[in-house]
Amino acid sequence: MAGDDRFETTTAGSRRARWWGVLTVSVVRLWKRATGTKSRRLAATTAAVALTIALLIVVTGIALGLADGATVDRDDADVRVAPAESDSLAAVDGVEKSQLGEANARAERIRNGDGVDHASPVLVEPVALESADGESKRILLVGVVPDDESRTVAGLPTDELESGDPHYADGSYGGPRRGEIVLSAAAADRLEVEAGDELTPGGERLPDGAAPSSTVAAVETAGDGEAETPVALIHLSELQTLSGAADGELADQVLVWGDGAAAESAAADAYPEATVQSVDRTNPASLFEDELAFATSLLALIVGVAICASFVATTMGMTVNEDRRTLAVLESVGFTTRSRLAIVAVSTLLTTVCGALVGVALGAGGIYAVNRIASATIAPGAVAELHPLFVPYAVGVALVAGLVAVPYPLVVAARTSVLTEVGR
């Protein structure tokens, strides 16, 4: 019979292998318990952290939305296509700005691209408008092609206009006019009109006879602060006809909504010579510039850490309490106190991080829901914004909460009596 081997453990081990082994045991135990057994406490910890982090993400997203609302370009497009900076053809620089040609047709092509939700040329023209009983006032008219979704252009909601642009009629500009106009509050004040009133273009730039009236569909706050610009939205082709930009289907820029990379690619295909820019609207640094947003996000952070730490401490304390026998067995096979506590700490922090990742996903869903509800009720567009930095932020917050909470499960673990547990 072959004999057993001599196995020397007193000199063969290394510190690195020990800690790596302790980490592996912690992770494997946690994984097996999470997937193979019914550990309700583990699920409770993860769920508690996830819900807290989701709340933190939603509140921070709203704060970011608040902060960005004052500083962003006043549309919510994901990609902007603008004429490339080039040597001006005009003899006097600045007299005539560069514009995009065939904007309507090319925007249609972009719209049909994969991952693109919508694309609209935008033409901006200062036009004198007058109400039935008022004098002519110059307003910045912005021509857009609206769709069914609520989008923001020039700080105004496009969904107050009828969807589509029928007057364009495949380039003939002979389709029916909608005759709608959405005014900013400043523009309505200046013209002294309200929703339902008629406005007639006037002034020296209008072609003869091209003075169809428009009905004020809505008056909206453009959201650019006290010095609000007198601006108005109308259907693109109607402004093109009005301003003479119908020849060549000119527009100042094309805005694209949809998946950033796909929208950028579709726009670049349609306009290889133009400048295509992805819009990074959500700038977390803006949180520090807006006092209300900063206070909101700071409060969410403090509340989030406090609640998260309380949940983690309580549930992990209970988990460790249930797990006393395992800790006793580890002690009986020679695990030092430090190693046993390391297993508890790793389990606690890992559970917290997993909860944080689930929380980010829930938070993203929460932001989507908040935006949907806000759009359907009180706001013209998105009120909360999601940023990729939210992922490390959430994990960082959860780790801090876990570190705040970890002493309690450690105390429970350290007070485990090996004889009481293995004697049962």
Add this chain to the structure above:
Amino acid sequence: MTRCVVGSIELTYGPMSDHALRRTTPQAGPTTTDERESPTAVRLEDVTHEYGSSGGRGRSSEDRTVTALRDVTLEVGAGETVGLEGPSGSGKSTILHAVSGLLVPTAGRIQVLDTADLTSLSDRERTRLRRHHVGIVFQRFHLLPSLSARANVALPLVQAGIDRSTRRQRAESLLEQVGLGDRTDHSPGELSGGERQRVAIARALVTDPDVIVADEPTGELDTATGADVLDLLTDIGRDRTVLVASHDDATLAVADRVVTLRDGRVVDDGR
């Protein structure tokens, strides 16, 4: 034969066979050789232990206390298998826990191999002694349910700082030797009682300890399975010091001698 190098030490694994748990000729360093040559592997001198006392040696306590051991003096020779018998509460398990360093008696001295008095060691030193020199087999196996049989066996080697591949190799070799070579990936929940106790025995042997303590190792098993486990213990006991506490005559029959305890006192040391 399988050879494996751990640090500067070369390990040799024998071919796989059931119950092949005896050691080959000792090849370890001088300390281990001395331990082998020591005639006494475990010595208890005037050991008294009271449960419920405040724990410190020499301290008095007004708490209600239960005296588990009273002036127990006992010597177990190297390679000897000693059975501990007696009714419940007679102090059998307390002796095993004291020898394995899981408790520090209220009074007396305990020496395992040629180490210093175990009662004078720190917690850390006693844990280290247990890790390297004492293997424990519990009545209720006490395997970690979330780990595989192999991971359970390899557990003591984690703290010993043995690298993963050596841990796996060592654990698989021992599982093979206790007849569970085809169960290495099974979790304890997928094993029968007898198989679990074999895993527990393999775990107790994984650091190649000099002393094995077994507390009612067949207490949870039926007669046939218990007999298999006793075969294993007999195999182990050929060249290790084994202390086995039991009520069961068949279990005690594997011992070279049986120490009888009553009310925490040794009434017959079996010599």
